[in-house]
Amino acid sequence: MIIVVSMELDYIVPESTGGETVAENLCLACAGCNAHKYNFESGIDPETNIETALFHPRRQSWDDHFCWSNDGTMIIGLSPCGRATVARLRMNRRDVMESRSLWVSVGWHPPVDAQ
Numbered sequence: 803m804i805i806v807v808s809m810e811l812d813y814i815v816p817e818s819t820g821g822e823t824v825a826e827n828l829c830l831a832c833a834g835c836n837a838h839k840y841n842f843e844s845g846i847d848p849e850t851n852i853e854t855a856l857f858h859p860r861r862q863s864w865d866d867h868f869c870w871s872n873d874g875t876m877i878i879g880l881s882p883c884g885r886a887t888v889a890r891l892r893m894n895r896r897d898v899m900e901s902r903s904l905w906v907s908v909g910w911h912p913p914v915d916a917q
Protein backbone atom coordinates (compact mmCIF):
# COMPACT_ATOMS: atom_id res chain seq x y z
CA MET A 803 0.00 0.00 0.00
CA ILE A 804 1.31 3.42 -0.92
CA ILE A 805 -0.13 6.40 0.88
CA VAL A 806 0.54 9.77 -0.61
CA VAL A 807 -0.28 12.87 1.34
CA SER A 808 -0.21 15.88 -0.92
CA MET A 809 0.67 19.18 0.68
CA GLU A 810 -0.72 22.53 -0.30
CA LEU A 811 0.27 26.11 0.39
CA ASP A 812 -2.28 27.50 2.84
CA TYR A 813 -3.06 31.13 3.51
CA ILE A 814 -3.26 31.38 7.32
CA VAL A 815 -5.40 34.51 6.93
CA PRO A 816 -7.35 33.57 3.81
CA GLU A 817 -6.68 35.47 0.62
CA SER A 818 -10.46 35.95 0.35
CA THR A 819 -10.45 37.97 3.60
CA GLY A 820 -7.38 40.05 2.78
CA GLY A 821 -4.55 37.66 3.65
CA GLU A 822 -1.37 38.59 1.86
CA THR A 823 0.94 36.36 -0.18
CA VAL A 824 3.90 36.73 2.17
CA ALA A 825 5.84 34.08 4.09
CA GLU A 826 4.35 35.24 7.42
CA ASN A 827 0.91 34.30 6.09
CA LEU A 828 1.73 31.03 4.35
CA CYS A 829 2.20 27.50 5.64
CA LEU A 830 2.05 23.94 4.35
CA ALA A 831 -1.10 21.97 5.02
CA CYS A 832 -2.23 18.60 3.78
CA ALA A 833 -4.99 18.82 1.21
CA GLY A 834 -7.60 17.40 3.59
CA CYS A 835 -6.90 19.81 6.45
CA ASN A 836 -6.67 22.71 4.01
CA ALA A 837 -10.04 21.83 2.50
CA HIS A 838 -11.67 21.72 5.94
CA LYS A 839 -10.01 24.99 6.96
CA TYR A 840 -11.49 26.60 3.82
CA ASN A 841 -11.57 30.33 4.60
CA PHE A 842 -12.13 30.01 8.34
CA GLU A 843 -9.95 31.75 10.88
CA SER A 844 -11.76 30.40 13.92
CA GLY A 845 -13.43 27.26 15.17
CA ILE A 846 -15.47 26.04 18.10
CA ASP A 847 -13.66 24.57 21.09
CA PRO A 848 -15.69 21.38 21.62
CA GLU A 849 -14.98 21.47 25.35
CA THR A 850 -16.40 24.96 25.99
CA ASN A 851 -18.44 25.60 22.81
CA ILE A 852 -16.68 28.98 22.57
CA GLU A 853 -15.48 30.27 19.19
CA THR A 854 -11.70 30.51 19.22
CA ALA A 855 -9.05 31.67 16.75
CA LEU A 856 -7.42 28.77 14.90
CA PHE A 857 -3.79 27.86 15.56
CA HIS A 858 -1.37 30.22 13.82
CA PRO A 859 1.64 28.09 12.84
CA ARG A 860 3.88 31.14 12.33
CA ARG A 861 3.12 32.82 15.66
CA GLN A 862 2.26 30.01 18.05
CA SER A 863 4.10 26.92 19.25
CA TRP A 864 2.69 23.50 18.29
CA ASP A 865 3.68 22.05 21.67
CA ASP A 866 1.63 24.67 23.55
CA HIS A 867 -1.56 23.63 21.78
CA PHE A 868 -1.25 20.00 20.66
CA CYS A 869 0.21 16.66 21.56
CA TRP A 870 0.07 13.16 20.09
CA SER A 871 -1.95 10.32 21.56
CA ASN A 872 0.16 7.54 23.09
CA ASP A 873 -0.12 5.44 19.94
CA GLY A 874 0.89 8.43 17.77
CA THR A 875 -2.20 8.35 15.58
CA MET A 876 -4.32 11.15 17.03
CA ILE A 877 -3.66 14.85 17.54
CA ILE A 878 -5.00 16.01 20.89
CA GLY A 879 -5.84 19.68 21.41
CA LEU A 880 -4.40 20.94 24.70
CA SER A 881 -5.87 24.45 24.65
CA PRO A 882 -9.09 26.03 23.37
CA CYS A 883 -7.15 27.03 20.23
CA GLY A 884 -5.74 23.52 19.78
CA ARG A 885 -9.11 21.82 20.29
CA ALA A 886 -10.88 24.25 17.95
CA THR A 887 -8.21 23.70 15.29
CA VAL A 888 -8.37 19.90 15.57
CA ALA A 889 -12.15 20.11 15.22
CA ARG A 890 -12.27 22.67 12.39
CA LEU A 891 -9.62 20.94 10.27
CA ARG A 892 -10.89 17.46 11.26
CA MET A 893 -7.27 16.56 11.90
CA ASN A 894 -8.14 13.06 13.12
CA ARG A 895 -9.92 11.83 10.00
CA ARG A 896 -9.93 8.06 9.64
CA ASP A 897 -7.72 8.06 6.51
CA VAL A 898 -5.14 10.31 8.15
CA MET A 899 -5.09 8.20 11.33
CA GLU A 900 -4.59 5.06 9.22
CA SER A 901 -1.65 6.76 7.50
CA ARG A 902 -0.17 7.81 10.86
CA SER A 903 -0.53 4.25 12.12
CA LEU A 904 1.53 2.97 9.19
CA TRP A 905 4.10 5.72 9.70
CA VAL A 906 4.37 4.79 13.39
CA SER A 907 4.95 1.14 12.44
CA VAL A 908 8.03 2.07 10.39
CA GLY A 909 9.34 4.69 12.81
CA TRP A 910 8.48 7.78 10.78
CA HIS A 911 5.97 9.20 13.21
CA PRO A 912 5.31 11.14 15.38
CA PRO A 913 7.82 13.77 14.32
CA VAL A 914 10.70 14.07 16.76
CA ASP A 915 10.37 17.85 17.10
CA ALA A 916 6.70 17.55 18.09
CA GLN A 917 6.90 15.13 20.99
Ligand SMILES: [Zn+2]
Binds near residue numbers: 832834836
Ligand atom coordinates in the same frame (compact mmCIF):
# COMPACT_ATOMS: atom_id res chain seq x y z
ZN1 LIG B 1 -3.59 17.55 7.63
